[in-house]
Amino acid sequence: MRLQHANFIAVFGFLSSASSEFIDYSGYKVFTITHEKVNQKYVNYLQAEFNADVWDSKKGQADIMVSPDHLEIFQERLNLHGLHNFYHQKIEDVGGLIEKPRKNQILKDLSDFNYEIYHSYEEINNWVDLIAEQYSDIVEIESLGFSHEGREMRALKVVSGKNLATKSYYFEATIHAREWITPAALMQIVSRFLENYKNGEQNEVELLENLDWYFLPVTNPDGYVYSWEHDRMWRKTRSLYDESGRCYGVDANRNWDTKFWDDDIGSTSYYCSELYRGPNPWSEPCVVNVRDYITKINADRNPVKGFFDIHSYSQFWLYNFGYDEHKPDNLNNLAKIGNFAAGAIYDVHGTVFDVGDWYNVLYPSAGTAIDYMYDVQKVPCATTTELRDTGRYGFLLPEDQITPVSEEMYAAYMLVGNAVVDGYCNSQSSDTVDVDSGIPHDVLRKFREQFAQ
Numbered sequence: 001m002r003l004q005h006a007n008f009i010a011v012f013g014f015l016s017s018a019s020s021e022f023i024d025y026s027g028y029k030v031f032t033i034t035h036e037k038v039n040q041k042y043v044n045y046l047q048a049e050f051n052a053d054v055w056d057s058k059k060g061q062a063d064i065m066v067s068p069d070h071l072e073i074f075q076e077r078l079n080l081h082g083l084h085n086f087y088h089q090k091i092e093d094v095g096g097l098i099e100k101p102r103k104n105q106i107l108k109d110l111s112d113f114n115y116e117i118y119h120s121y122e123e124i125n126n127w128v129d130l131i132a133e134q135y136s137d138i139v140e141i142e143s144l145g146f147s148h149e150g151r152e153m154r155a156l157k158v159v160s161g162k163n164l165a166t167k168s169y170y171f172e173a174t175i176h177a178r179e180w181i182t183p184a185a186l187m188q189i190v191s192r193f194l195e196n197y198k199n200g201e202q203n204e205v206e207l208l209e210n211l212d213w214y215f216l217p218v219t220n221p222d223g224y225v226y227s228w229e230h231d232r233m234w235r236k237t238r239s240l241y242d243e244s245g246r247c248y249g250v251d252a253n254r255n256w257d258t259k260f261w262d263d264d265i266g267s268t269s270y271y272c273s274e275l276y277r278g279p280n281p282w283s284e285p286c287v288v289n290v291r292d293y294i295t296k297i298n299a300d301r302n303p304v305k306g307f308f309d310i311h312s313y314s315q316f317w318l319y320n321f322g323y324d325e326h327k328p329d330n331l332n333n334l335a336k337i338g339n340f341a342a343g344a345i346y347d348v349h350g351t352v353f354d355v356g357d358w359y360n361v362l363y364p365s366a367g368t369a370i371d372y373m374y375d376v377q378k379v380p381c382a383t384t385t386e387l388r389d390t391g392r393y394g395f396l397l398p399e400d401q402i403t404p405v406s407e408e409m410y411a412a413y414m415l416v417g418n419a420v421v422d423g424y425c426n427s428q429s430s431d432t433v434d435v436d437s438g439i440p441h442d443v444l445r446k447f448r449e450q451f452a453q
C-alpha cells in the first residue's frame with residue numbers, strides 16, 4: 001500500500017506542476033554524422049565535450065542530440081574536424097515532437113484499452129491486470145521482484161493447459177526507458193496472440209501448445225516512470241553512484257556479467273555517460289531480477305530457447321556476440337532465422353531490418369543481456385531487436401506507427417516461434433536441426449520450405 005500511495009503522489013505532483021519538473025527540449029536538435037571517423041571514441045568525445053546525448057550509434061554513423069546552447073560550437077567543431085559535408089540535421093526541434101502529458105486512465109474493462117497510444121507505467125500495470133483477468137485460463141502474472149525505487153516488476157506467463165510444451169519463449173521490453181515504442185508494441189503483440197489463440201487460429205494454437213510464453217513489458221520501471229514524469233529522453237536506471245550526487249543511473253543493458261565487462265567495450269565507468277555500466281555487474285536490481293527469473297525458468301520449468309530483448313531504434317536484428325568478434329557455433333541457424341525474420345518484417349509494410357552479429361553490425365559492447373543469456377543461461381537464440389525507425393523521429397516515434405510496428409514484429413516473432421518449435425533453437429553446439437516437436441501446418445511448412453533453401 002505504501003508503494004501505491006507513493007506512486008500516486010508522484011503522478012499527482014507531476015500533473016500539478018508539470019512545467020517546473022519536466023525537462024524542456026525546445027530548440028534541441030538531432031544531427032546525423034556519417035563518416036569513417038565516427039567511432040565510439042569520437043562519439044564519447046562529442047558527448048563529454050558538448051554535453052550531447054547520443055541517440056544512436058553504429059559503425060561510421062551516429063545520431064547526436066545537441067542543446068541550443070551548444071549548437072554553434074558543436075557545428076564549428078565538426079567543421080574543424082573536416083566533417084563539414086558529413087553531417088545533417090535530422091530533427092529540427094525535439095521539444096516539438098514530445099508527447100503532451102495527460103492524466104492516467106485506469107480502466108475496468110480490457111475492451112476500453114487503447115493500443116494506439118503510449119501508456120504510463122500505471123496504465124501498463126492496469127493492462128497486465130486486465131489481460132490476466134480476461135485470459136485467466138492461460139495467463140498468470142508473475143512477480144520478478146522490485147526495482148531500486150521499489151516498483152514491482154510483473155511478467156505475464158502464458159501456458160496452455162495441455163502440458164505439451166518442452167521449451168520457453170521469452171520477451172522483454174523497455175530496458176532503456178525512452179524507447180516507448182517497445183512496451184506499446186509488445187502489448188499489441190500479446191493481445192493479438194491471445195485473441196488469435198482464443199479464436200482457434202491454427203498457428204497460435206500450435207505455438208502455445210508447444211511453447212511456454214513469457215512477456216515482461218517494462219524491464220526498467222524506474223527509468224520508464226522518470227521518462228514520463230521528468231525527462232522524456234531518459235535512458236538509464238535511477239540509482240545513484242556518483243558521489244557528487246550529479247549523475248544518476250546505469251545503462252541496464254551494460255550491467256550484465258559478461259566477458260570483458262569492465263574493459264570499456266561500448267560502456268564506460270563515467271557516471272554521467274548514457275553508457276555507464278555501473279560500479280559492478282548486477283548493481284541494478286531490475287537486471288538481477290531478470291537474471292533470477294530466467295534462472296528459475298531454466299531450473300524448474302521448460303528451458304528458455306528463444307529470448308528477445310526489445311529496443312528502439314534503428315531497425316536491427318542482432319544476435320551474439322557484442323563483446324568480441326568470435327561467432328556462436330549455431331551461427332548459421334541464427335543468421336538464417338534473422339534473415340527470414342527480416343523477410344517477414346519486410347513483407348508486412350516494407351520496413352527494412354539489417355541482420356547480423358552485434359559486434360560487427362552495431363559496435364562492440366560488453367555487458368549486454370543477450371550475451372549473458374547465451375553464455376551463462378545457454379539460450380541458443382538470444383536476440384536484440386531494434387524497432388523503427390532509422391532516426392526520422394527516433395525515440396519520439398509518432399503514435400500512429402504503434403500498430404504497423406506491432407504488425408511487422410508480430411510476423412517475425414511468430415516465425416521465430418515456429419523455428420523454435422521446429423528445433424532450430426534447441427542447441428548452441430551445432431547447426432544440426434533436432435526436431436523434437438511441432439505439428440506441420442501451412443505456416444510451418446512454408447517456413448520449412450524457405451528455411452531449406
Ligand SMILES: [Zn+2]
Nearest residue numbers: 176179311312
Ligand atoms: Zn535500447
